[in-house]
Amino acid sequence: MSKSDLALLDQQYATIRDLSHAESMLSWDQEVMMPPGGAEARATSLAALAGALHEKQTAKDHVKLVRKLDKAKAELPARGRRSVEIAVEEVRKATSLPPDMASELALAKSRALQGWKSARADNNFKAFAKHLEHLLELSREVARLEAPKRDVYDALLDHYEPGASMAELGPLLDRLEELTVPLVRRMAKVRPKPSPKPLAGKYPVDGQVRFVRQVVEAMGIDFDRARLDTSTHPFCGGDGPGDVRLTGRWNERDLRQGLYGAIHEAGHGLYEQGRSPKVARSPLGGAVSMAIHESQSRLWENMIGRSKPFWRHFLPKAKALFPEALKASNLESVWRSANAIAPTMIRVEADELTYNLHIILRTGIEQELLDGSLKVKDLPKRWNARMQEMLGITPKTDSDGCLQDIHWAMGAFGYFPTYSIGNLYAAQFMEAARVALPDLDAQVAKGQLLPLREWLGSQIHRHDRLYTAGQLVQRVTGRPLSVDPFADYIESKVVSLS
């Protein structure tokens, strides 16, 4: 073990990251640019890339080096130790899968994605069922091979939230559900209801794109290292920190969808752009976890973007772009419109209160699908029943129900809980930010969003994967993850809207 072994590890990782870069970019292109005729060639190409990546991750010299470093870990400086920790974990996962499995999984995902797109367009759950069945099968197999002693769901969750388990996250989600349900009921009784107007009005797409670019540039998105395009399902893709690909979608009758979708993705984008270029191709390069990533997007989307100070600065700018839609509006009505709370069928359009119920519903259902207690064919019925139970509404079609999300079509089981956990992290980080930046509201009201971006950058973004999620939240907020900050935040929001 020597310093040059660590340098060699970085060098081997550079190639791994370079191939991941190709995967990320091709996946972005698949969603945003590719014509339909390219689907099959893209599926096999992504599969071949996954295979090549798996070969690098399981190459004899790489595995040998990682094991050698692992044995001598105690002698390494902290950063080196963390690098090795990450590499050990990735090597363990990769070597537990047979060579062809990585390609097979990639191929199944691309095909399921195509199948889901048409099933959703045609409201034809049956056409998607066989893909879902196949992906569940493969995912169970992956979990069994990667972590034979762990619960299947935990093994999959680990892909998105390293080291987490439902034993730890489950109680947090339970408490979140408990506090949310009475607040939803309370909001249902508020009269007059917070009106979705004026933001639900006539907003030409051109103006929306211009407005959104103003907002995300104020947040600090650097368009020399990013793009903003249109896609069916908004997301933040690409490969940070140099090449972030934001996408949005625009609803001509509602500014909120495009605006809050874009602020959300820009929150992810700031995390990616804030990562250190120096470690980007090393084991340390990357995001801590999906929940930490989500904390950044939700913090910007909800805690900043739906706040009064935000609209104090941006309403005049919006009025200049949309004089017609906003002519009778004022700060209060726009702020209430941005915070209209009411159950909805569609997760990505949900308000910040009911949103977590959508997540808890999906988390429960995917656990049932994986452990076999729910059959794929019974999914639509189960979905609709749970929607009725939790939100008091029932989708009219599966396209607006269990077919609405892309995640299961990508085989991303275990991803959903990270959204709500992200909301919890967001509130806890925001509490700390308010202590560090006592003038935050005044700054936001002047459109000065960069101090918050800088604080998040120095506290979270620039460390890449140096700390685990648990270490990070402790470091930034002085205590472990808790539901309390979110409870305080959302209760006071509901009170102020009542």
Added chain:
Amino acid sequence: MSKSDLALLDQQYATIRDLSHAESMLSWDQEVMMPPGGAEARATSLAALAGALHEKQTAKDHVKLVRKLDKAKAELPARGRRSVEIAVEEVRKATSLPPDMASELALAKSRALQGWKSARADNNFKAFAKHLEHLLELSREVARLEAPKRDVYDALLDHYEPGASMAELGPLLDRLEELTVPLVRRMAKVRPKPSPKPLAGKYPVDGQVRFVRQVVEAMGIDFDRARLDTSTHPFCGGDGPGDVRLTGRWNERDLRQGLYGAIHEAGHGLYEQGRSPKVARSPLGGAVSMAIHESQSRLWENMIGRSKPFWRHFLPKAKALFPEALKASNLESVWRSANAIAPTMIRVEADELTYNLHIILRTGIEQELLDGSLKVKDLPKRWNARMQEMLGITPKTDSDGCLQDIHWAMGAFGYFPTYSIGNLYAAQFMEAARVALPDLDAQVAKGQLLPLREWLGSQIHRHDRLYTAGQLVQRVTGRPLSVDPFADYIESKVVSLS
């Protein structure tokens, strides 16, 4: 040797082609979509991909299989024999290079491309010189390793025009120069000169894109399997037949640049879309050669797009989109404008007569650079002197001179002659098409471009690499490649313009 060995070869090739797909798409993205901040990560990613591809092409089991099949080639059916021939050639080239060379070359190319872009923007040849030096060095090394007994230039030419040599192509280019120079002189004396107006007028970009889409759809471009975007340097990228990426650029003061650029790229695109999906991932999948590819683009661009029958159909459509610019025009004036012949600094804007002189100039200069008789530092001087000699004009800046083309920045030495050879093939194929389709002009005048597309598809596109360029031209036209058809074509064009 058995049929299953051939099936195994196809299977191994599928992975090779899948990784090439990734390379093609990332290269397209690099030119068309990537923000500047992504350049460095893209360079290393393309290098890693080139490395992974080289590994597959030189993998022991692959090389062994190809050698086994080669020994038993005589027993194979024709298609299988051709597959093996192609594989043997590719294995020979790949195995002659050391493992790291493929990545090193890819990295040098990406970096030179970046260097060229800024050098061209700043008119700073010196900044590009070191990149060019390095690429020339690497290319000489590649040629020496791949084909130690061949001339360096022929070895590089072989990448684009398999099996060709300057001993064979040189005399064709000489004859082309001989016949062109007096025609250029003759055109210079024509009074009144063919005026670039009305097509050099005010053409809003929106309308150009709409018009160009009408034209290329009439040619048969299927947009379910293609895109059309904007880039600095128009090209046809992507990965046929399912996912073709056309790009164009638009000049608001001249319809010809955007229109003829797009028809040209659509000619390439039709070739790609016309290839057989069945063999796309096998050794047979792909284009015969760059000159055959270029024959398709030049045939559509010049022989169709600059013809009177073409404008007979499309002028009314253009008038509907550009009533102002075309109000005083008629078929004759538009046709003359499309065929205005006069020396120009820029190759991609050159008319079809002087175009070949641009190519002959570049071919000579790159031969001199490679054999060392011309030093990189003396390139601008040499370029300008040759421009004066051949075209009677001298560029004011290197950006409009030796920095104008992307090819040398991509290390594509030996590519240029394929453009002029493509013009020769185009004329020879067109002669055969006129025999097969006696009503061609009447069809084109009615906007019926599909019969020609079908003929080209059945004669050329759908065979992929089943025939060599020499075999193909013999098969389609009944004789070997000759300068005569182009000479006849261009002389009669000059006569009709005089």
